[in-house]
Amino acid sequence: MDVHLRDLRYFVAVAEELHFTRAAERLYVSQPALSKQIRVLERQLGFPLFDRRPGGPVLTAQGEALLPRARQLLAAWQDALGAARAAGPAVALTVGMQTAVGRDVQRDVLSGFRDRGWRITLRLVPWEDPSAGLADGTSDLAFVWLPLPGAGLATRTLARERRWVALPAGHRLADRSEVDFAELGDEPFVALPRSAGPLRDFWLATEARGGREPRVGAEAASPDEVFEAVVSGQGVVLIAEGNVGLYRRSDLVHRPVRGLPAADLAIAWRADDHRPEVAELVAALTRGGHPQPGG
Numbered sequence: 001m002d003v004h005l006r007d008l009r010y011f012v013a014v015a016e017e018l019h020f021t022r023a024a025e026r027l028y029v030s031q032p033a034l035s036k037q038i039r040v041l042e043r044q045l046g047f048p049l050f051d052r053r054p055g056g057p058v059l060t061a062q063g064e065a066l067l068p069r070a071r072q073l074l075a076a077w078q079d080a081l082g083a084a085r086a087a088g089p090a091v092a093l094t095v096g097m098q099t100a101v102g103r104d105v106q107r108d109v110l111s112g113f114r115d116r117g118w119r120i121t122l123r124l125v126p127w128e129d130p131s132a133g134l135a136d137g138t139s140d141l142a143f144v145w146l147p148l149p150g151a152g153l154a155t156r157t158l159a160r161e162r163r164w165v166a167l168p169a170g171h172r173l174a175d176r177s178e179v180d181f182a183e184l185g186d187e188p189f190v191a192l193p194r195s196a197g198p199l200r201d202f203w204l205a206t207e208a209r210g211g212r213e214p215r216v217g218a219e220a221a222s223p224d225e226v227f228e229a230v231v232s233g234q235g236v237v238l239i240a241e242g243n244v245g246l247y248r249r250s251d252l253v254h255r256p257v258r259g260l261p262a263a264d265l266a267i268a269w270r271a272d273d274h275r276p277e278v279a280e281l282v283a284a285l286t287r288g289g290h291p292q293p294g295g
Contacts, residue, residue: 005077006129007041008070009136010034011049015067018056028131028150030197037195078137091277092119096132096139099223100246105158105265106143109284118277126221127192130199134270140278145240146264149197155266156286161241163205163260167253168231174253181208181259188217188235190226203238205260223247240265 013023014034024031042048049063059067091113095106110120123139125132130149133139146155165179173179191214192200201207204214217235220226226237231251239247240263244254267285269278 003041003044005074006136007037007044008074010037011041011063012067012070012074014038014050014057015059015063018058020057025150026152028135028148028153029195030130030149033193033195033197081137091117092121093140093277093281094121094123094133094138096123096125096134096142096144098125098127098132098144099243101143101265102246103159103242103265106285109281113281113284120281124222127196127199128221130196132268134268140273140275141267141269141281144266144268145199145202146266147198147202148268149199152271153268154271155268156282157264157266158285159242159265160262161265162256163238163263164241164244164254164256166227166230166237166239166247167255168233168236169251169253171236171253173255176255179255179257181205181257184236184257185209185212186215188215190218190220190229190235190237191216193219193221202263205238208260227252 010023010027010029013026014020017023017026020035020038021031024034027034038049042050045062047062048060049066050057051060095110106122110122113120123133125139125142129135130144131139131153132142132144134142134153143158144155146157148155165173165184167174173183189204191204194200204216206214215235218229220229227247227249229235230237231249238257238260239254241256242265248254267282269282
């Protein structure tokens with residue numbers, strides 16, 4: 001049986017908080033996604049970890065037995081990760097991202113730091129982790145789309161862009177030069193996983209639907225999955241204007257959408273991470289701006 005470290009981390013957070021909402025905020029995930037993942041873990045293990053009571057969850061005997069060992073496993077992984085990082089260059093940072101960034105946002109900046117001897121690694125993280133690796137420490141910084149769930153992260157906006165829609169070639173709206181969002185209201189949409197929390201709602205534009213629930217034709221955890229779902233007719237998807245050129249395909253049509261607020265691309269990091277190299281990289285990416293807590 002293979003259990004992900006992420007699931008153990010979720011279990012430990014709920015066991016320590018004995019409150020799903022507080023644990024979700026600590027983990028930067030939505031509360032429904034956390035509850036669902038704990039149930040998946042319990043089914044995988046074959047026994048309950050918590051008794052769900054009106055006053056909050058209580059550990060079962062099996063959960064009590066697992067908790068100290070889960071903490072040991074997580075601590076051992078952090079030790080191993082620290083040792084591996086210490087064996088590398090004096091400055092080594094991992095930057096998470098969930099889509100291609102492009103826009104010349106990071107290319108020149110990261111190249112300049114690499115020329116100084118820094119090792120900066122870019123890693124693609126599925127949308128199932130809305131923190132892009134910040135929550136579990138596998139990323140030091142991350143390029144993210146706002147909003148982010150939970151607290152404890154700091155962000156600086158790098159770009160603000162209009163939202164467009166990606167449609168399959170031949171769609172009834174494909175010949176328009178621009179699309180009003182009201183015309184998309186009844187369309188099925190390709191959605192991010194529920195674990196993406198408020199980011200899922202943002203790219204479904206729930207704020208512009210007047211209380212109507214969106215039609216979800218498919219869920220996808222990566223850009224490739226998203227666009228395959230679109231071209232196969234399972235739904236349309238909103239994307240940022242700067243991503244149109246990055247994900248151009250002959251079987252897709254991209255059109256700007258009227259009636260929606262802009263999307264914010266940001267650099268994010270843990271608010272309690274005060275390493276000077278993190279602050280220096282943030283300042284360079286934001287052209288000398290001063291990092292502010294947020295998230």
